[in-house]
Amino acid sequence: MELIEAVEGNTRFFIPGQDEDSAFPPGTAPVFYNRRMELNRDATVLLLQVLHPSDYIDTMGATGARGLRIAQECGITVTINDRDPRAVDLIQKNIALLNLENVTVTKSDVNVLLSGHRFDAVDLDPFGTPAPFIDSAIRSARHFLMVTATDTAPLCGAHKKAGMRRYFAQPLNNEYHRETGLRTLLGFVVREALKYDIGLVPQFCFAHEHFVRLHLHVRRGAPAAERTLSSIGYILQCPKCPSRSEQHGMLPQPAVCEYCGAPFIPIGPLWLGTIQSDTLLDAMVEKIPQLPLGSSRELVTLLTLCRNELPTAGFYDYHQLARRERRSPPPMEELLGRIHAMGFPATRCHYLGTGLKTTTPLPLLLEAVKGD
16 A cells, blocks of 8 residues: 555644545545545544543544544544554554554444443544444443534435435425535434433534534433424425425424415424534634644634524525526625614525525515615
């Protein structure tokens, strides 16, 4: 295996050579490493600098990049696991390169390992869906659970049947599908936890490029589970106009659009309500200048957008609203000003540059878009 050196943060490690002319270079190497996921790993390092778990497991280590960085840059006791012997050999080479003494390497099936051991922070970052590993991860995690999903097509409704099989939910491929994908994943993870009387509290959840990332606080006991259950529900979307509403509960109740009378289409079950901890995001932003993160600028932008966006479950693509009204879309800041002048809240969102979160009734929102 040809090895080359990579650097993220202040951590050096070996990665296999890749065919850079390939449509997907990470897929050409014997051990997986995706440079485009550096922001994901930077976010984990930043988060754990604030949360300080007592120990952490990178369940699917591959090159070990994420776990190595947590050990090196956060000083946390780390376990890095992978069932591929080639990955285990490479991880051990990287540990020797860094002379780390706070890292343990295991070669095990993820579900077997997590079913037999407890860790303060459990991190799932598979290639594709995390669904087969959620149950064991919940049972293993003492305080923190982190989940990445890269199967955005099933989550967002483009591959609807696959989404229904994996996440026991009905997705819908609409203009705000990136958010419903995140909330569908979160709703699935939450429902898997409830059967153990475990509640989950979102800390920092976001969608970026080709992945969705959840950072969750684990709280045990029936009261915590009941509080979590109260945030499960559906988005009801009109099939004929942009109108939508939120409905709490495990089963959707029939409803019709108040503007055009069409029966609403239920999306879910999924997570309704906030997906961020404002206190945590503030602390992360404050910490960024102290860390040598390659994606510092992007993280500041992402965290600021996440911190400020309304907790509504869904957003409008205001360019699509303008197209519907046969108008040119106004600048975002101008539109936000018009909505605020009407007395309603409105913010940008991190999912899409033209995404708008607001509780403005649809007729007034369309008036704001038109500027009449």
